[in-house]
Amino acid sequence: xxxxxxxxxxxxxxRGTSLTIQCQVDSQVTMMFWYRQQPGQSxxxxxxxxxxxxxxxxxxxxxxKFPISRPNLTFSTLTVSxxxxxxxxxxxxxxPGTGGETQYFGPGTRLLVL
Amino acid sequence: KNEVEQSPQNLTAQxxxxxxxxxxxxxxxxxxxxxxxxxxxxxxxxFMLSSGKKKHGRLIATxxxxxxxxxxxxxxxxxxxxxxxxxxxxxxGGATNxxxxxxxxxxAVQP
Numbered sequence: 001x002x003x004x005x006x007x008x009x010x011x012x013x014x015r016g017t018s019l020t021i022q023c024q025v026d027s028q029v030t031m032m033f034w035y036r037q038q039p040g041q042s043x044x045x046x047x048x049x050x051x052x053x054x055x056x057x058x059x060x061x062x063x064x065k066f067p068i069s070r071p072n073l074t075f076s077t078l079t080v081s082x083x084x085x086x087x088x089x090x091x092x093x094x095x096p097g098t099g100g101e102t103q104y105f106g107p108g109t110r111l112l113v114l
Numbered sequence: 115k116n117e118v119e120q121s122p123q124n125l126t127a128q129x130x131x132x133x134x135x136x137x138x139x140x141x142x143x144x145x146x147x148x149x150x151x152x153x154x155x156x157x158x159x160x161f162m163l164s165s166g167k168k169k170h171g172r173l174i175a176t177x178x179x180x181x182x183x184x185x186x187x188x189x190x191x192x193x194x195x196x197x198x199x200x201x202x203x204x205x206x207g208g209a210t211n212x213x214x215x216x217x218x219x220x221x222a223v224q225p
Contacts, residue, residue, distance in 0.1 A: 037155075042200065042215040090155045102162050103147065103213065108155035 002027050002095050004106035012112045013083055020079045021109045023093035028073035034066070037090040037108075046091075049076045083113045117141050118216040120201050126222045133188040135219045137201030140182065147213065148175050148186050149200040157200070160186070191223045 003026040013019050023032065031050055035043040046066055047055040055068040069077045080087050090108045097103060118139045127133050137146070148160040161168050161175040163184065168175050172191075177184040188195055201216040 042217045043202075043213075044215075045212060048212075092155070092157065094157075097159075102159045104159065105149075105157035108157070110155055 002029065002097065002104040004093060004095065004104055006091075006093060006106040006109050008109060009107065010110040010112075012114060014114055015084055017083055018079055018081045019083065019111060020077050021091050021093075023076045023078070023106055025074045025095055029095040030073070031096060032070065032076045033094040034068065034076070034078045035092045035094060037092065039088070043092065046078070080111065083111075085113045087111065088113045116217065117205075117214050118201055118203055120199075120216040120219050122219060123217065124220045124222075126224065127191050129192060129223055129225050131191050131223075133191050133195075133221065133223075135186045135199050135201075135221070137184045137186070137216055138182060139184075139201075139203050139214075141203065141214070142206035143179075143182075143203040144206045145204045146177055146184050147202040147204075148184075149202060151198040151200060151218070153197075160199075188221075193223045193225050196221055196223050 005024045007022045011019055031048055033048055034046040036046050037043050045058050046061045047057045047068055049055045049068050049070040051070045051073050065081050067079045088111055090110050092108045093106045095104050121136045146163045149157050150160050151157045163175055163177040172189045174187040198218040198220050200218045202213040204213055
C-alpha cells in the first residue's frame with residue numbers, strides 16, 4: 001500500500017493569490033495524479049505528473065493556471081495560480097497501486113477562495 | 115449523460131439496515147472501483163473489481179460486465195458507515211490508470 005500526505009490540509013486564500021499544494025508518498029511511484037473536487041461534484045482529473053517530464057493536462061486545465069512540479073519519485077506539487085472563488089475545491093493527489101490493482105488517495109487539501 | 119451514473123444520490127438508513135448502492139456505466143471497462151469518502155475529504159479504496167463479487171467484512175461488491183452494472187452492499191449498517199460512496203471505472207483501452215468517476219452517493223446511517 002501507499003501512504004500519501006498532503007500539505008496544507010486546508011487554506012483560505014484571497015482572490016488573485018496563488019497556493020502551492022504538496023503531495024508526499026511513502027514509496028517511489030512513476031505516476032501521480034492531481035484531482036479537483038468542486039463542492040457537490042465528483043472528482044475531475046487535472047493532470048498526470050510523471051517524474052522527469054512535463055505533466056499531462058486534461059481538457060479544460062492549463063499549465064499556466066495549474067503548474068505542477070515532480071522533482072522525484074515520491075513528491076509533487078500543484079500550484080493553483082491567480083485564484084478566484086471558482087477554484088474553491090478539494091484538491092487530491094493520487095497514485096496507482098502495484099499493477100494498477102487499486103488507487104491510493106491523499107487526504108485532500110480543502111481550499112476556500114474569498 | 116455521464117459515463118458513470120450512480121443511484122441513489124442520497125440515502126438515509128437506520129442502523130442495522132441492508133444498503134445497496136448502484137453504479138451503471140456506458141463505456142467498456144477494464145476495472146471498476148468503489149471508493150469511500152468521509153466528510154474530511156479523504157478517500158479510501160474499498161474494492162477493485164473486474165468480474166464477479168468481492169466481500170470485505172460487511173461490504174460486498176458485485177459487477178455484471180454484460181449489463182455494465184455494479185452494486186455495493188452494506189450489511190448491518192452502522193453510523194460509522196456514513197460517507198460518500200463513489201463508483202469509478204477505468205475505461206478499456208483508455209489512458210493508463212485514468213479513472214472516470216461517478217458523482218457519488220451520500221449515505222447517512224442514523225442510530
